[in-house]
Amino acid sequence: MKTDTIFYTLLQNLPSVLFELLEQSPTLALHYEFSSVEIKELARRLDGLFLPKPEYPQDPIYFVEVQFQKDDNLYWRLITETFLYLNQYKPERSWQAVVLWANRSIDPGIPLAYQGLLASKQIYVVYLDELVDTSSSIGLGIIKLVVAPEGEAIQQAKSLINLVKKGDAANSRDLLELVERMLVYKFSSYSRQELEAMLGLTEWQQTRFYQEVKEEMELKTIPRLLKEGLTVEQIARVFELDIEVVKQAIKKQSSK
CATH class of the missing domain: 1.10.10 (Arc Repressor Mutant, subunit A)
Structure with missing residues (x-):
């Protein structure tokens, strides 16, 4: 399961989930464009960048990093990339770096040199397996599905599909397609026929x-x-x- 692909797809198609994770209004997603941007000094790209639209000058830039395995250098790398981006593009905005860890046990902790950024909330850390109530949010439900053990994921997938079906009919087809992509990634060892039988899917044949x-x-x-x-x-x-x-x-x- 390629978690970077999963979360890039999720944030690209349902950017409101970032603001739900930040405990802010999901409607703030309308203020942003989600993209990845090259940092010339490192010859690499920032995978998750929420850049505010020009008409919202008061909104901060969000740098998003998703991590599903232990990485002792993640904070060093993320802050380096963040400051290189700020130096390269010189935006007249505030910023926040958001780190989405699969679970707390793989987080090595923020280096002492950057703990002031944590205190000021310029670094914001979320442990995805500790999300509690995701029953009313499709985006958070998808995240919970991704991090769930396979034994629990089947029931969560069924609940998520039911939540999509109860939503706005105008958006249900696109949301069903997004959920379908996540299911294909999550259950990559299953055939499509097995998934259809296991999850009771019929509508996805039209996506x-x-x-x-x-x-x-x-x-x-x-x-x-x-x-x-x-x-x-x-x-x-x-x-x-x-x-x-x-x-x-x-x-x-x-x-x-």
């Missing part, structure tokens, strides 16, 4: 993500079906694809 994955798998299967003796026309009928799509897939596979 864009499902269709993209379905088409990708179908196109990868085409060469094997050709070897079994099926014709292009037969394959097109099996997958309900246009014949030209099948031909293009065969051409693409043969050029590799």
Whole structure:
């Protein structure tokens, strides 16, 4: 499970979750653009950057770091990257660095040199497994699902899906797709059919993500079906694809 991918996807699609973790109003997400920005001096990128829109000059910049394994140098690296960013871009704003640890046991503690930043809340630490009531928040529910042991995750996934279904119908399709992505990451060893049966999913077959994955798998299967003796026309009928799509897939596979 690639947790950096999971959280980048979550923050990109549901940025309000950051402000819920900070115990602030989720509507503050409307003030921000989420991105990753290159720091030239280090030739690397900041993965989680919430940069306020120009019309909200009073709002701070948030630097977000997610960590799921022990890293004794995380605070040193994060603060170095933060100050290099501030030096490079020279924003006229305040800032806060937010560290999301999977659990407290892997946090080595903030170095003495930076403990003043913790006291002033310029460094804000959250332990994701200690989140308590996530029953009314889809974003927090997804985080709880990601950090949950597999034995507990199934029931949490079902509750999360039910929460999505009860929400705004206009947004439910996009939210279901986001939850689906998280489930695929979380239960990567399960087949899609197993997940559907285990979680009682039917609606996700209509999401864009499902269709993209379905088409990708179908196109990868085409060469094997050709070897079994099926014709292009037969394959097109099996997958309900246009014949030209099948031909293009065969051409693409043969050029590799």
